[in-house]
Amino acid sequence: MKTYSQKEVVDACIVGGAIGGVMARNLAEGGLSVVVLDAGPRWNPARDFVNDPWEMEKKMERRMPFLYAGDATGRGELTVFAVGGRMNHWGASTPRYRPAVFLSKTMQGFGNDWPLTYDDLLPAYQKAEREFGVSGDHTRYPFPRDPFPLPVHPMPYADQVAKKGFDALGLRTFLGAHGIVSQAYAGRPACNYCGFCHYGCPTNSKANPLVTHIPQAISAGAELRTGCYVKEIRVDQSRRANGVVYVDPDGKEQQQKARMVIVASGPPLSRLLLLSKSKLFPDGLANNNGQVGKNVFGKGGTAAVWGIYEQRLEAYRGFATLNCYDFIESDEKRGFVGGFAVGTQAAGFRRPEQLIEYASPGWGPEFKTFLKDFYPHCIGLNTGESSVGPAHENNRVDLHPEAKDEWDLPLARVAMYRTESDRAMRKFSIKIMTDIHQAAGAKKIFVEGEGGGPVPIDRSTEDRQPSYLGGDCRMGKDPKTSVVNSYSQSHEVKNLFLLGVSTMVSGGHGPVTLTLVALANRAGEYILKNKRDIFTTA
Amino acid sequence: MKTKTFSRRKFFQKAAAGGMGLAMGTALSEQIVDLWVAKAEHGAAALDLHQMLTLAAIAAQIIPTDEAPGAREAGVVDYINTKLKDTPSLRSLYQNGFQEVDNLSTSKFSGPFVSLDPRQQTEVLKSLESSQFFAQVWKDTVEGFVHSAVGKKVVGYPGGAQPHGYHDIASPPKNS
Numbered sequence: 001m002k003t004y005s006q007k008e009v010v011d012a013c014i015v016g017g018a019i020g021g022v023m024a025r026n027l028a029e030g031g032l033s034v035v036v037l038d039a040g041p042r043w044n045p046a047r048d049f050v051n052d053p054w055e056m057e058k059k060m061e062r063r064m065p066f067l068y069a070g071d072a073t074g075r076g077e078l079t080v081f082a083v084g085g086r087m088n089h090w091g092a093s094t095p096r097y098r099p100a101v102f103l104s105k106t107m108q109g110f111g112n113d114w115p116l117t118y119d120d121l122l123p124a125y126q127k128a129e130r131e132f133g134v135s136g137d138h139t140r141y142p143f144p145r146d147p148f149p150l151p152v153h154p155m156p157y158a159d160q161v162a163k164k165g166f167d168a169l170g171l172r173t174f175l176g177a178h179g180i181v182s183q184a185y186a187g188r189p190a191c192n193y194c195g196f197c198h199y200g201c202p203t204n205s206k207a208n209p210l211v212t213h214i215p216q217a218i219s220a221g222a223e224l225r226t227g228c229y230v231k232e233i234r235v236d237q238s239r240r241a242n243g244v245v246y247v248d249p250d251g252k253e254q255q256q257k258a259r260m261v262i263v264a265s266g267p268p269l270s271r272l273l274l275l276s277k278s279k280l281f282p283d284g285l286a287n288n289n290g291q292v293g294k295n296v297f298g299k300g301g302t303a304a305v306w307g308i309y310e311q312r313l314e315a316y317r318g319f320a321t322l323n324c325y326d327f328i329e330s331d332e333k334r335g336f337v338g339g340f341a342v343g344t345q346a347a348g349f350r351r352p353e354q355l356i357e358y359a360s361p362g363w364g365p366e367f368k369t370f371l372k373d374f375y376p377h378c379i380g381l382n383t384g385e386s387s388v389g390p391a392h393e394n395n396r397v398d399l400h401p402e403a404k405d406e407w408d409l410p411l412a413r414v415a416m417y418r419t420e421s422d423r424a425m426r427k428f429s430i431k432i433m434t435d436i437h438q439a440a441g442a443k444k445i446f447v448e449g450e451g452g453g454p455v456p457i458d459r460s461t462e463d464r465q466p467s468y469l470g471g472d473c474r475m476g477k478d479p480k481t482s483v484v485n486s487y488s489q490s491h492e493v494k495n496l497f498l499l500g501v502s503t504m505v506s507g508g509h510g511p512v513t514l515t516l517v518a519l520a521n522r523a524g525e526y527i528l529k530n531k532r533d534i535f536t537t538a
Numbered sequence: 539m540k541t542k543t544f545s546r547r548k549f550f551q552k553a554a555a556g557g558m559g560l561a562m563g564t565a566l567s568e569q570i571v572d573l574w575v576a577k578a579e580h581g582a583a584a585l586d587l588h589q590m591l592t593l594a595a596i597a598a599q600i601i602p603t604d605e606a607p608g609a610r611e612a613g614v615v616d617y618i619n620t621k622l623k624d625t626p627s628l629r630s631l632y633q634n635g636f637q638e639v640d641n642l643s644t645s646k647f648s649g650p651f652v653s654l655d656p657r658q659q660t661e662v663l664k665s666l667e668s669s670q671f672f673a674q675v676w677k678d679t680v681e682g683f684v685h686s687a688v689g690k691k692v693v694g695y696p697g698g699a700q701p702h703g704y705h706d707i708a709s710p711p712k713n714s
Contacts, residue, residue, distance in 0.1 A: 156707045157708060192701075192703025194699035313711070314696075353677075363601075363676060365602055367600065368604055368608065371692055373692075375693045375694040376694045453676065454672065
């Protein structure tokens with residue numbers, strides 16, 4: 001691997017090796033000198049990923065660097081501090097966002113319009129799909145689109161059983177797009193359906209920048225430094241970022257100078273900006289307009305419902321593929337604003353004790369009867385990362401006044417509030433999923449998160465943690481009401497780029513990942529075309 | 539090989555004299571005594587012997603042994619002991635909980651929990667089933683159960699599937 005001395009001013013310093021890895025490949029292959037700093041390790045999947053959820057959870061999972069305030073409590077969601085980030089443990093559902101997402105305000109009446117359209121992002125989406133090896137069937141897809149790079153995966157038996165429930169209720173289904181190769185592709189073998197996607201893919205069949213972008217970036221001349229935790233972005237008198245300060249694996253403070261800085265450190269991106277105060281930016285880097293930490297939205301209406309069936313499903317074979325978009329368009333007659341998708345959830349994504357807890361099946365002889373062989377008879381339905389609706393106006397990200405992380409840096413404080421619409425959406429979607437399970441023949445149905453113990457406790461009035469925060473460094477055309485433009489470039493610091501869900505303008509009907517990869521591709525192309533304007537003077 | 543200075547026979551004599559009411563030589567209590575000795579010798583016992591015996595009895599009520607193994611065969615007490623060793627913040631909940639269990643048992647049936655018969659034990663636990671202590675013991679018993687090879691088999695958890703993976707995932711499972 002090529003290395004750069006810290007005395008050298010490299011073209012680009014990238015914070016974070018997940019979406020940052022995507023950018024690193026773009027820029028290195030475009031001829032720029034690149035250093036990527038990741039706080040975690042660079043795993044070798046064949047050696048480091050084993051089909052053992054308990055061991056992998058211990059190895060992989062950490063909490064996002066914030067504490068909740070508002071309606072939610074506790075530490076942020078589980079994330080992965082490693083090269084590849086959460087794409088080490090994701091299920092690789094990779095839908096493109098439909099045109100109405102980019103025009104949320106105009107076409108759906110809530111959220112905001114993005115500063116770019118689906119058509120603007122299409123070439124970047126296609127590139128992302130090719131690089132990930134996305135599988136799907138364009139002839140059986142809810143929206144007209146070009147063919148997928150790879151053929152669709154087979155529908156698992158468990159999904160076929162669940163589909164009977166959707167069919168009985170007149171709901172239309174399709175097999176979702178997945179960043180998991182269905183054939184040997186780009187040196188990665190076809191998926192063998194072990195079902196342990198959520199605990200690291202040992203065969204590299206599942207897409208992960210660790211496998212799809214970082215090695216290629218390194219081949220093209222990028223340097224990857226692991227175990228390096230970035231504390232601050234430095235800016236000089238000319239209002240340009242000129243490098244970062246980081247803690248190396250030995251705990252020593254180091255600096256890397258660069259002509260541009262790309263922040264892809266995971267949600268909330270605003271944390272690193274707020275930690276980087278200076279005379280020119282007293283409220284945080286690139287925050288003179290006060291927009292950093294504002295415009296925050298989550299997935300407050302999310303829900304998951306499990307069913308236990310008479311027949312053996314073995315839903316842990318492979319990953320779930322069934323999807324339904326019948327509820328993604330907002331319809332106020334339902335009693336809430338916004339929408340959600342419903343999909344199947346493979347048993348392999350939950351450890352047995354989690355499902356047992358959610359089912360609240362009592363204790364004693366009846367409990368013992370429940371336990372016997374229950375796991376192969378389960379399948380889940382969920383709205384996952386697809387629930388979207390209006391955000392609460394008081395949502396806010398700032399720095400926590402007291403709490404600090406292991407590097408003694410302030411955690412972020414994420415105030416998220418659940419709206420009435422969120423509550424109504426969750427209730428509505430739970431009814432839909434319950435009806436689907438019932439129509440499919442489930443003999444026991446339980447809601448994830450509402451049990452949580454030996455005996456059922458009515459938790460329906462409790463607020464659950466809203467999740468998947470986004471928007472705290474949002475994109476926009478207007479520099480007064482947004483943090484970056486449609487190329488992920490800061491309005492106030494021209495050689496600073498931000499990549500991640502924090503730049504989202506509105507929620508979309510599925511996981512955000514493919515969209516983030518596309519936005520990184522688009523920003524990378526822009527940077528290469530405009531590098532002379534973007535670089536600091538050497 | 540360390541010589542055991544602890545005499546099991548002496549222990550049970552003492553225990554009977556002290557009114558612990560343990561049945562001499564029941565397999566479960568012998569298993570727990572052995573466990574406690576092994577842990578205590580290495581400073582790895584988060585619970586005292588009485589607490590471990592109480593925990594064993596509670597866990598056996600939560601996941602009983604019938605034709606299939608239960609909490610006892612799955613080594614749940616060992617699992618929870620390790621968890622408490624690693625998680626000091628849980629210890630006071632457990633210790634206070636054991637105290638409450640024995641208080642209730644004594645007031646209802648004139649003896650500590652371990653001295654009650656199974657039906658009496660069920661009754662005591664029923665009156666505690668909405669408590670935070672019972673919820674925690676239940677959670678940890680379930681966790682310990684599925685962590686064990688024995689428990690995995692009972693719930694039908696298949697374990698790892700590499701390097702062969704699964705084929706014919708579109709077909710019903712073979713042993714259905």
